[in-house]
Amino acid sequence: MQRSIRVGLIGLGTVGSGVVHILRRHAKRLQHEVGRPIELKGAAVRDLSKPREPEVPSHLLTDDALALARRSDIDIIVEVMGGVDEAKAYALEALQQGKRLVTANKAIIALKGQELFDAAKQNGVGIYFEASVAGGIPIIKALRESLAANRIESVYGILNGTCNYILTQMSNNGQPYETALKKAQELGYAEADPTFDVDGHDTAHKIAILSSLAYGYRVDAQHVQFEGIRGIQPQDLECAREMGYTVKLLGISRRLDDGVSVQAHPTMIPETSVLANVQDAYNAVAVVGDAVGPALFLGLGAGKLPTASAVVADLLDAARDLAANAPAEIPLCWRADVPPSADSETEAQKALKSACSRRYIRLEAEDRPGVLAEIAAALGRHGVSIAAVSQKESTPMSEGTVPLILLTHLAAERGLRAALDEINDLPCVRQPGVSIRVETEL
Amino acid sequence: MQRSIRVGLIGLGTVGSGVVHILRRHAKRLQHEVGRPIELKGAAVRDLSKPREPEVPSHLLTDDALALARRSDIDIIVEVMGGVDEAKAYALEALQQGKRLVTANKAIIALKGQELFDAAKQNGVGIYFEASVAGGIPIIKALRESLAANRIESVYGILNGTCNYILTQMSNNGQPYETALKKAQELGYAEADPTFDVDGHDTAHKIAILSSLAYGYRVDAQHVQFEGIRGIQPQDLECAREMGYTVKLLGISRRLDDGVSVQAHPTMIPETSVLANVQDAYNAVAVVGDAVGPALFLGLGAGKLPTASAVVADLLDAARDLAANAPAEIPLCWRADVPPSADSETEAQKALKSACSRRYIRLEAEDRPGVLAEIAAALGRHGVSIAAVSQKESTPMSEGTVPLILLTHLAAERGLRAALDEINDLPCVRQPGVSIRVETEL
Numbered sequence: 001m002q003r004s005i006r007v008g009l010i011g012l013g014t015v016g017s018g019v020v021h022i023l024r025r026h027a028k029r030l031q032h033e034v035g036r037p038i039e040l041k042g043a044a045v046r047d048l049s050k051p052r053e054p055e056v057p058s059h060l061l062t063d064d065a066l067a068l069a070r071r072s073d074i075d076i077i078v079e080v081m082g083g084v085d086e087a088k089a090y091a092l093e094a095l096q097q098g099k100r101l102v103t104a105n106k107a108i109i110a111l112k113g114q115e116l117f118d119a120a121k122q123n124g125v126g127i128y129f130e131a132s133v134a135g136g137i138p139i140i141k142a143l144r145e146s147l148a149a150n151r152i153e154s155v156y157g158i159l160n161g162t163c164n165y166i167l168t169q170m171s172n173n174g175q176p177y178e179t180a181l182k183k184a185q186e187l188g189y190a191e192a193d194p195t196f197d198v199d200g201h202d203t204a205h206k207i208a209i210l211s212s213l214a215y216g217y218r219v220d221a222q223h224v225q226f227e228g229i230r231g232i233q234p235q236d237l238e239c240a241r242e243m244g245y246t247v248k249l250l251g252i253s254r255r256l257d258d259g260v261s262v263q264a265h266p267t268m269i270p271e272t273s274v275l276a277n278v279q280d281a282y283n284a285v286a287v288v289g290d291a292v293g294p295a296l297f298l299g300l301g302a303g304k305l306p307t308a309s310a311v312v313a314d315l316l317d318a319a320r321d322l323a324a325n326a327p328a329e330i331p332l333c334w335r336a337d338v339p340p341s342a343d344s345e346t347e348a349q350k351a352l353k354s355a356c357s358r359r360y361i362r363l364e365a366e367d368r369p370g371v372l373a374e375i376a377a378a379l380g381r382h383g384v385s386i387a388a389v390s391q392k393e394s395t396p397m398s399e400g401t402v403p404l405i406l407l408t409h410l411a412a413e414r415g416l417r418a419a420l421d422e423i424n425d426l427p428c429v430r431q432p433g434v435s436i437r438v439e440t441e442l
Numbered sequence: 443m444q445r446s447i448r449v450g451l452i453g454l455g456t457v458g459s460g461v462v463h464i465l466r467r468h469a470k471r472l473q474h475e476v477g478r479p480i481e482l483k484g485a486a487v488r489d490l491s492k493p494r495e496p497e498v499p500s501h502l503l504t505d506d507a508l509a510l511a512r513r514s515d516i517d518i519i520v521e522v523m524g525g526v527d528e529a530k531a532y533a534l535e536a537l538q539q540g541k542r543l544v545t546a547n548k549a550i551i552a553l554k555g556q557e558l559f560d561a562a563k564q565n566g567v568g569i570y571f572e573a574s575v576a577g578g579i580p581i582i583k584a585l586r587e588s589l590a591a592n593r594i595e596s597v598y599g600i601l602n603g604t605c606n607y608i609l610t611q612m613s614n615n616g617q618p619y620e621t622a623l624k625k626a627q628e629l630g631y632a633e634a635d636p637t638f639d640v641d642g643h644d645t646a647h648k649i650a651i652l653s654s655l656a657y658g659y660r661v662d663a664q665h666v667q668f669e670g671i672r673g674i675q676p677q678d679l680e681c682a683r684e685m686g687y688t689v690k691l692l693g694i695s696r697r698l699d700d701g702v703s704v705q706a707h708p709t710m711i712p713e714t715s716v717l718a719n720v721q722d723a724y725n726a727v728a729v730v731g732d733a734v735g736p737a738l739f740l741g742l743g744a745g746k747l748p749t750a751s752a753v754v755a756d757l758l759d760a761a762r763d764l765a766a767n768a769p770a771e772i773p774l775c776w777r778a779d780v781p782p783s784a785d786s787e788t789e790a791q792k793a794l795k796s797a798c799s800r801r802y803i804r805l806e807a808e809d810r811p812g813v814l815a816e817i818a819a820a821l822g823r824h825g826v827s828i829a830a831v832s833q834k835e836s837t838p839m840s841e842g843t844v845p846l847i848l849l850t851h852l853a854a855e856r857g858l859r860a861a862l863d864e865i866n867d868l869p870c871v872r873q874p875g876v877s878i879r880v881e882t883e884l
Contacts, residue, residue, distance in 0.1 A: 018733070022591050022733055025593075026591065026593065029593075029658070029774075030590075030591070032774060032777075033590055033774070130588070136731075136733070136734035136735065136737060137737060138580075138583075138584055138587075138588030138589070141580075141583065141587065141588055142580055145580075145583065145755060145758070145759065146572070146580030146583055146752070146755050147580070147751065147755065148472075148475055148754075148755050148758050149464050149468065149472070149750070149751045149752075149753075149754030149755050149758070150751055151467075151468065151471075216471070272719075274716070274719065274740070277716065277719065289578075289751065290747075291460070291464055291578070291747040291748065291750060291751035291754075292578035292741060292742065292747070292748050292751040292752075293578065293741065293742045293745075293747070293748055294741065294742075295578060295579060295739075295740065295741035295742075296738075296739075296740040296741065297737075297738075297739055297740075298716070298737065298738040298739075298740070299734060299735065299736065299737035299738065300734065300735045300736075300737075303735075305732075305733040305734070305735070306733065306734050306735055308591070308733060309589065309591045309592055309731065309733035309734040310588070310591075310734075311591075312590075312591030312733075313587060313588050313589065313590050313591050315591075316587070316590050316591070317587065320768075320771075324766050324767070324768040324769065325766070326762075326766040326768060327766065329762075332471075332474060332475070335474075
């Protein structure tokens with residue numbers, strides 16, 4: 001029998017324990033798939049005394065992750081600890097020691113991708129990161145391999161299960177944001193500090209990775225404009241429904257004539273859209289290619305076993321590449337020797353500024369004559385034309401005000417922002433307005 | 443510069459010309475992906491004089507496909523001619539000559555898979571067949587690689603774009619089957635002889651391939667029970683809608699305690715199901731795995747460029763494997779050295795016979811007292827219990843008859859079939875009844 005594929009695991013939290021579970025449960029079949037047994041040689045944890053489920057023999061545990069990443073009797077390092085700087089240091093060490101790296105960590109790919117792939121290239125080993133975006137949905141492989149014959153025109157989707165769960169709760173049950181968040185926390189869908197998810201950082205990181213792969217040049221996660229879902233209220237979802245729309249937090253990227261636009265924000269999409277019907281903690285990613293046309297991938301984007309499913313699939317790929325001694329496959333976006341498809345990231349940002357959108361705007365305005373005229377004038381000054389207005393007899397948020405709903409026609413992003421700034425400064429407007437992009441084509 | 447990847451194309455019809463189009467349009471990027479240029483060395487066609495779009499230089503054309511498959515200066519044979527016996531002969535020859543094989547031909551995989559994979563194994567070369575099922579949707583790679591960490595519990599989906607287009611037309615516009623078929627033929631979605639699509643053969647072949655990959659043992663396409671959509675009328679779709687259902691032609695396979703069940707038939711599914719909202723020529727495949735949970739893949743299942751997208755993706759994989767000199771990856775279901783997951787195909791069929799389903803039944807019955815009692819008695823004798831009955835005042839198909847709609851409770855397949863046979867033989871029933879399985883869980 002051939003020697004085993006020797007694996008070191010960094011992190012034994014939710015995902016790490018899912019990986020151990022799958023490796024044990026399906027050991028025999030996985031061995032058939034790869035032709036060699038997969039053997040867990042060590043696992044790095046923070047707290048050696050913490051009980052683990054499934055149990056991992058204590059002689060395999062270490063609290064020295066760097067030493068694990070350096071061990072000469074390990075072929076593949078699986079990093080599922082999360083975080084940025086520490087995780088990156090271990091990942092880099094593993095690559096420099098000539099080990100293949102499997103990671104579920106979107107942050108190190110989105111923020112430190114270039115450094116990691118440079119090290120991978122120098123050492124002739126691959127990085128496998130399917131689990132970093134959309135959990136169990138094989139969207140990374142789809143973009144890197146299955147759709148490689150396509151010029152990708154756009155990639156967009158629901159990439160954060162926490163936000164999708166909260167928005168589904170708010171929309172279906174009329175719950176306020178805070179109640180829905182609390183329920184998400186109780187169910188383990190949201191962290192105690194939900195900032196990273198609900199404010200859109202997570203979606204921005206993920207759409208940056210997907211865009212980099214889709215368009216063939218690196219989109220820096222730090223340049224992605226993003227908004228979260230904290231400002232959205234049940235009445236916004238109700239208004240959306242009345243107009244035939246649903247609100248989802250989307251990562252959206254498009255190829256433009258002179259670059260790409262990459263954004264992450266709450267978006268009103270037609271309720272007949274497939275994405276509108278993606279509920280709860282599910283994720284979905286749509287890709288439009290010049291040959292394949294529109295394609296959509298749907299599944300659980302987080303959680304112990306769905307994420308571990310992607311990690312183990314990567315582990316099998318890494319094991320096959322190891323057995324075949326295959327060279328590192330560096331994605332075009334992280335390859336220094338391939339000219340980028342667009343001139344620079346600055347071009348992408350320039351393109352973004354010339355982008356257009358339609359907006360849903362909800363304002364808390366004074367209930368007196370002339371207010372609507374003031375607001376309409378501000379929009380008009382910035383070239384934003386109003387498609388519909390609705391003022392409802394609902395409970396005001398503070399005395400003497402009424403909620404005012406505006407729907408704009410397609411307008412330049414620049415003008416919309418300037419108009420919103422001006423409106424928020426009007427004395428007749430009590431609170432910063434809620435503004436949600438409307439996409440009719442998704 | 444390294445030597446090119448030399449490709450021979452068998453078939454220059456719709457898909458073949460799509461492949462040529464993509465290879466030309468994206469030549470530079472594909473070369474970056476693989477590290478070597480991809481060069482079309484020859485293309486086998488039936489009629490050398492036929493004009494081609496895009497044009498292929500005449501010195502590349504041959505009408506001797508077997509000679510092309512044997513050429514020593516070709517690395518990869520791409521078979522996109524369709525058909526069974528001839529295509530298989532060329533494919534086999536290519537494998538025996540040590541060439542990698544890319545094919546879009548579901549029939550040769552579903553019916554001759556074992557012979558082809560045996561030859562692939564003996565010659566140490568891979569077979570790449572992503573385009574054989576669901577066109578541009580990368581479901582083969584998902585099952586073979588991305589979901590390899592899962593024990594797959596079920597696979598089901600809309601696998602035939604022609605039937606889905608016809609059913610969508612009938613459902614949305616109330617068109618009779620014949621009108622919808624004619625429109626599908628005009629648009630190029632259906633062949634002049636639509637038998638293979640509309641009678642369910644195509645779906646049966648595809649679900650056989652998906653099931654073989656999903657469960658790890660070969661499901662013979664010839665053992666898959668299937669039904670087509672010819673018998674379905676607009677009134678069935680209307681009744682379905684009134685009950686909150688939609689009718690789709692589905693391939694459905696499930697892992698059972700003692701085998702698998704694999705079938706292809708029109709199915710009533712809840713209109714809230716994602717599959718129910720897959721319209722026109724789109725395909726969609728759902729997979730349920732023990733780790734990933736439910737996952738869904740949606741896209742165009744046929745057509746020149748979507749299918750060519752999958753063929754070229756396979757070509758890139760084959761080119762990478764060639765460059766790395768990677769060994770043939772034979773799927774477990776076609777590997778003689780791996781024990782099958784279930785004991786035999788006979789077990790699968792045994793399991794199928796013990797399966798249960800709910801049925802929608804439409805009968806054209808005599809309009810006189812006592813008829814319903816006779817029909818109900820026949821069902822009762824076979825243990826089939828009625829959940830709902832509806833008799834409408836609609837136009838009868840022949841004088842003195844009325845359409846009678848029955849919905850059964852869950853009942854054994856065996857009993858349902860026996861009851862239907864008995865009902866069709868009753869003198870009060872004028873035409874063979876239309877019976878559609880109802881699935882509430884999809």
